[in-house]
Amino acid sequence: MTTTRQTAGPDSQVRIQAVPLRHPGRWVGAGVLGFLAIFLLQGWVANPRMEWKVVGEYLFSPAVLTGLGTTLLLTVLAMVVGVAGGIVLAVLRMSPNPLLSALSGFYIWVFRGVPLLVQLLFWYFLSAVVPTIGFGVPWGPTFVEFDTNMIITQLTAAVLGLGLHEAAYMGEIVRAGITSVDPGQTEAAHALGLTRFQTLRKIILPQAMRVIIPPTGNQVVSMLKTTSLVFAIAVPELLTSIQGIYSRNFQQVALLTVACFWYLVATTVLNAGQHYIERKFSR
Amino acid sequence: MKSLIRAEGVHKRYGAVDVLKGIDLEVAEGEVLAVIGPSGSGKSTFLRCINHLERIDAGRLYFRDRLIGYEEREGKVYELPDKAIAAQRVDIGMVFQRFNLFPHMTALENIMTAPIMVKKEPKAEVRERAYALLTRVGLADKANSRPDQLSGGQQQRVAIARALAMRPGLMLFDEPTSALDPELVGEVLDVMRDLVKEDGMTMIIVTHEMGFAREVCDTIVFMDDGVVVESGPPGAVLGEPRHERTRAFLSKVL
Numbered sequence: 001m002t003t004t005r006q007t008a009g010p011d012s013q014v015r016i017q018a019v020p021l022r023h024p025g026r027w028v029g030a031g032v033l034g035f036l037a038i039f040l041l042q043g044w045v046a047n048p049r050m051e052w053k054v055v056g057e058y059l060f061s062p063a064v065l066t067g068l069g070t071t072l073l074l075t076v077l078a079m080v081v082g083v084a085g086g087i088v089l090a091v092l093r094m095s096p097n098p099l100l101s102a103l104s105g106f107y108i109w110v111f112r113g114v115p116l117l118v119q120l121l122f123w124y125f126l127s128a129v130v131p132t133i134g135f136g137v138p139w140g141p142t143f144v145e146f147d148t149n150m151i152i153t154q155l156t157a158a159v160l161g162l163g164l165h166e167a168a169y170m171g172e173i174v175r176a177g178i179t180s181v182d183p184g185q186t187e188a189a190h191a192l193g194l195t196r197f198q199t200l201r202k203i204i205l206p207q208a209m210r211v212i213i214p215p216t217g218n219q220v221v222s223m224l225k226t227t228s229l230v231f232a233i234a235v236p237e238l239l240t241s242i243q244g245i246y247s248r249n250f251q252q253v254a255l256l257t258v259a260c261f262w263y264l265v266a267t268t269v270l271n272a273g274q275h276y277i278e279r280k281f282s283r
Numbered sequence: 284m285k286s287l288i289r290a291e292g293v294h295k296r297y298g299a300v301d302v303l304k305g306i307d308l309e310v311a312e313g314e315v316l317a318v319i320g321p322s323g324s325g326k327s328t329f330l331r332c333i334n335h336l337e338r339i340d341a342g343r344l345y346f347r348d349r350l351i352g353y354e355e356r357e358g359k360v361y362e363l364p365d366k367a368i369a370a371q372r373v374d375i376g377m378v379f380q381r382f383n384l385f386p387h388m389t390a391l392e393n394i395m396t397a398p399i400m401v402k403k404e405p406k407a408e409v410r411e412r413a414y415a416l417l418t419r420v421g422l423a424d425k426a427n428s429r430p431d432q433l434s435g436g437q438q439q440r441v442a443i444a445r446a447l448a449m450r451p452g453l454m455l456f457d458e459p460t461s462a463l464d465p466e467l468v469g470e471v472l473d474v475m476r477d478l479v480k481e482d483g484m485t486m487i488i489v490t491h492e493m494g495f496a497r498e499v500c501d502t503i504v505f506m507d508d509g510v511v512v513e514s515g516p517p518g519a520v521l522g523e524p525r526h527e528r529t530r531a532f533l534s535k536v537l
Contacts (some may be wrong), residue, residue, distance in 0.1 A: 095388070183377060184284050185383060187336055187379070188383035188384075188385070188442075190336065190369070190371055191334055191336065191379075191446075192372070192373075192396070192446070192449060193372045193395075193397060193401040193402075193449065194400060196364055196365050198401075202396065205383075207387055271458045
């Protein structure tokens with residue numbers, strides 16, 4: 001026999017029709033902000049001295065697009081150096097060997113302590129004090145020798161400068177990732193007979209990635225913008241190309257608007273990717 | 284019978300605290316030994332010393348007549364390098380209170396990793412053995428599940444299978460059922476009981492399961508405050524304890 005039991009009366013099913021709380025302050029605030037925005041935008045967009053024609057002319061010009069390409073290439077190369085270096089630094093820092101640990105600490109101290117711009121100039125001008133780089137016996141015969149200017153071109157100086165600086169920061173990020181893994185994981189791996197290195201590679205690093213990857217995404221976005229510093233050593237990336245153009249036609253603001261546009265496009269794409277990655281790894 | 288583990292005056296201290304104050308103990312091949320005692324008595328620490336997860340500060344600890352973690356030549360003791368310590372651990376399986384399965388791997392991968400990486404055994408062979416082990420612990424259908432999809436009891440059974448995959452000569456159990464919900468304890472104890480009955484596995488079990496210890500173990504060791512207070516067959520230690528401390532402990536847990 002089945003019985004249908006009425007557990008709740010029909011009255012309890014009626015949705016509450018409350019009058020929503022009013023937020024007059026929000027409307028006032030939105031009005032003030034809207035007014036300011038229109039005022040400022042009008043001053044910029046409708047400014048007769050702002051050459052929008054020039055912006056349109058250069059937005060997709062080959063020089064600008066090539067510069068953008070170099071910016072993206074620099075970002076990728078510097079991050080590759082930075083991430084690889086960061087993993088090495090973190091592993092050395094946590095090594096039981098006090099020499100290696102101190103070496104890593106020293107590196108991080110130096111490369112985080114000196115401004116990036118100074119480091120870039122340093123690598124660029126290295127040939128002035130070290131004209132040749134060779135391989136041989138110290139104080140003895142040299143087997144191969146290169147002109148420093150041949151090896152450390154502007155691009156390599158830029159990649160070295162950005163990448164080695166980044167490595168110091170990535171080292172700390174990787175270390176935070178490694179320490180976030182439960183020590184029980186190391187114990188279980190050791191108890192199974194895995195060596196320290198095998199444990200790190202197979203057990204610890206894969207789990208540390210959850211913690212390492214989201215801030216690394218931030219670092220990529222940050223790196224994309226930081227590459228603009230290499231205009232100081234005349235690497236033809238986006239900002240340098242833009243500068244080259246406005247030094248000829250004196251349309252600085254118009255051309256910097258072009259630069260802003262492309263930086264914003266690139267960071268927006270990267271932020272979207274970052275958002276996706278964070279969601280994937282937070283599970 | 285040949286002794287597998289021999290401890291002579293094992294000491295361990297953390298800073299100013301003496302955790303182990305001279306442990307003398309022998310475990311014979313095929314023997315099943317339960318270590319009981321109040322928390323903080325040093326029983327887990329002693330277990331961890333056996334596969335050198337903790338290094339001992341004084342005394343000698345032998346596995347198959349070889350020092351654990353050290354090497355003795357001409358009256359001097361030398362620390363062993365990382366690789367040699369790892370090689371010693373191959374023959375000693377360990378099961379942890381908190382399972383410590385690798386969360387980024389499936390149950391099957393958890394079991395297969397060490398035989399492939401450490402023993403360099405062929406993958407196909409290891410896979411076959413891993414399936415057999417999963418079947419044995421009653422989890423054949425969970426081969427591709429990740430640890431977070433398994434209950435505590437299931438995770439612990441996978442952890443036991445993972446340790447067995449290395450074909451160890453000795454199994455260490457560090458409170459294997461303490462982190463489990465009461466209704467899941469039985470399934471893990473069943474697997475352990477089976478290991479004793481079918482394989483004659485040598486086991487050292489740190490546990491609070493007195494009923495299980497009485498039923499399965501050959502010897503019970505009661506530890507308190509870093510020393511072995513008394514040891515003997517379960518009937519004697521649990522039934523007619525000779526020491527006041529043993530009696531006091533048993534009156535609380537039985």
